[in-house]
Amino acid sequence: MADGKSNVQAGFEPGQLRRMTCQGWISLAGWIVFGLLIEGLIGFRAPALMDDPVRREMFRLAHAHGTLLNLVLIAAAICARLGLIRLGRSTALGLRTAVIILPAGFLLAGLWHFKDDPGVAIFLVPLGALLLLATAFRIGLSGCSG
Known part of the structure; x- marks a missing residue:
């Protein structure tokens, strides 16, 4: 690795990076399928x-955040594998959780919503965003300290 330590010595479980990578790719595929579904509904002018408009906007936000955040998850796993960053168990769990919660908040807020406002599940979005922000700071600090 970059500093000559193996992943196990740097605090990784052997399967942790594999699970992060698998979650990232499988979830990315799911969000791509969801995007194709949205495009199909738009193409066929589904009422x-x-x-x-609330559902359409929430679904677009869910798709955008779901795809991009899973790319971030995959990139973090690759960087950890190369030894560029350190991912402890709690940091990896925080990132994996944020990648699920944030787009799920948009998706659920679009499925069940009020007349002109997103549904109650929109409160998952700032929760996921704060978790993502805290995790990004932890990853950044771990990369700068070495």
């Missing part, structure tokens, strides 16, 4: 999406 369930076209006549509901």
Whole structure:
């Protein structure tokens, strides 16, 4: 690795990076399928999406955040594998959780919402964003300290 230590010595479990990578790729595939579904509904002018601007916007935000955050998860796993950053168990769990909670908040807020406002599940979004921010700081500090 970059500093000559193995992943196990740097505090990794052997399967941790594999699980992060698998979660990232599988979830990325799921969000890509969701994006194709959205495009299909728009292409066929489905009233369930076209006549509901709140749902359309929440679904687009869920798709965008889901795909991009899973790319971040994959990149973090690759950087940890190369020894560029240190991911402890709690940092990895925080990142993996934020990648799920943030886009899920948009998705659920679009499925069940009020007339002109997102649903109650929108409160998952700032929770996931704060968790993502805290995790990003922890990863950044771990990379700068070495």
